[in-house]
Amino acid sequence: MPASSSHRTRVAVLADSDTRWKWGALTAHRLISDSALDGFLLRGRATPTPRQLGEVGVHADSLREVTAVEFLRTTGRETYDVVVLACVGGAVQAVLHGLARTWEGRTKRPVVVTGYVGVVYEKLADGLLLRHGADLVLANSRHDAERFRSVYRGVGADASGVVETALPFLGGAPYDGHTCGDRPYTVVFAAQPSVPVTRADRMYLLRRAAEHARKHPEREVRVKLRSKPGEHTTHIEELPYQKLAARIPGGLPANCSLVYGHMGEVLDRTDLLVTVSSTAALESLHRRIPTAVLTDLGVREALGNHHFLGSGCLASWDDLDAGHRPEPDALWLSRQGVAADGGYEDAFTVARERVAALLSAQALPHLEPYYTSATAPGYLPGILARHHLGPQGEPLPGASAVSEETGGVRRIVRSAVRDVARGAYRHGVQRVAPVIRRMGEL
Structure with missing residues (x-):
């Protein structure tokens, strides 16, 4: 039922990393103005630590770690209005099949929402088809919405669930230019866990950040890190910058430092954001902060910086050393959901209306993902089995959920x-x- 004075809409968010928890929880808040939010962290290699959760700064009424089977048992037992799946594609597909099995025979079920945490620059078809079957597949921009619908139509799948929105965590005060004397001009390099991959490339980027600090002693250069050694986020980080920094000859200069923290707070004192392809670039551009997407290692699909073709943001460290400040293209910004037409808040209006209509419906159809035992008999069973589910989405023997009465x-x-x-x-x-x-x- 829709939210009212006597009923707070109950939302369950399943996430498998710190960044996806941030996307899922904030998406829930954008879609439902007054909700009781239960968070579930999918147990795995990227399950966020308490420190990572604290840094994200998004809170829930309850939060616990679960397996996919435990989540399915909970959503079968508890009454939720909306379920947000903020996971990697394979996990979303497995849970969709599990939910379809769990809710089989029900005339009234929760609305299921999924999407992406940031820039979609690789595995477009694979990731999208693994998310197909949810009531809403959120696209973070007009550009993405068009691509998503094209993929679904290309395989003959229903594309009506694709809804254009924007990244839910854009916000903060617009940049009004650096104020001399208040603080040093601050350059932030937003590092990424998996891009680039090699030690040589990562050392190169860190060395250039340090060299920029040496060439501009009046500036402060901050290397923004996502996780500490031993922690994982959405992607595996084999070569943490913290360890590479110890190999810089002479160490990092005094005006160059490694920092953590909430990206919004870091951007509050940023005058130039530099990255290879991080979603932080979109946060920065939304606030009108000068933003540079590096070309030093090439403009390549493997790096993800090809996504920024036409943005006006592509630049090299040499350009930045010489004082260049990129000027973004307004049309590109609009198509990427960074400057949504009609204002940022309006970017979620259609999705809110769609969710409200589904909540008010007398009944919702059975969940029907594109992948089935008929369309993908050599692919789907393995995806389901990784989450201890059988071919029909049923829990495999031995995958029973832990009882709440289990001893401490x-x-x-x-x-x-x-x-x-x-x-x-x-x-x-x-x-x-x-x-x-x-x-x-x-």
């Missing part, structure tokens, strides 16, 4: 074992895997 000692032991396993995995990713790759190159 058992929960503590299980949590400790998971932490050890997660630590071993991260050690393998950050230490062992790079060594094996280097040995293979000999």
Whole structure:
């Protein structure tokens, strides 16, 4: 039922990383003005730590870690109005099939919403088809909405669920120019966990940031990091910048530092945002902060900076060293949802109306993802099995959810074992895997 004075709309958000939790929870707040929000963190390699959750700064009425099967059991037992799936594509597809099985036979079920946390520059068809089946697939811009519909129509799938919105975390005070004497002119390099990949490329970017600080001693250069060593976010970070900084000859200059924190707060004191292809560029552009997307390592699909073709933001460190300040193209900004027509708040109007209409409906149709045992018999079973689900979305034997009555000692032991396993995995990713790759190159 729609929200009213006697009913707060109940929303469940399932997320598998800190950035996706931020997107999912803020999307829920944008779509439902007054909601009771229950957060569920999908257990895996990127499950956020308390520090990461605190840095995101988005709160819920309740928040706990679950498996996919536990989430399905909860949504089958509890009464939710809206379910937001803020996960990687494979997890979304598995949960969609699981929800279809869980809610089978119901005439009234929750509205299911999904989408992307940022710039969609790779695996467009793969990621979209894995998200198909939700009532709403949110596109963060007009550009994305057109691409999404084209993919769905191209395979003969229903494209009516695609709804144009914008990134839910855009905001903050518009940049009005640097005020001399108030603070140093501040350049922020927004680092990314997985782009670029190689040690040489990552060292190059860090070295150039340090060199920019040395060439401009009157400026402050800040390298904004997403996670600390041992933590993971949406992407795996094998070569943390914290460790690479120790290899800079002479160390980082006094006016160059590594920083953490909420991106909005970092942008509050930013005069120039520099990145390879981070979504932070869109946050910065939304606030009219001068923004540079680096071309030093090429303009390549693998880097994601090809997404910014036509933006007016492409530049090199040499350009920035010489004082260049990119001027963004207004038409490109509008198509990317950065300067949504009619104002940023209006960007969610259609999605809000669609959700309200579905909540008011007497009944909703059965969830029908594009991938089925008929359309993808060699692909779908593996996706479902990774989340301990059978071919019809049913929990596999041995995948039963942990009872709420489970003893406290058992929960503590299980949590400790998971932490050890997660630590071993991260050690393998950050230490062992790079060594094996280097040995293979000999």
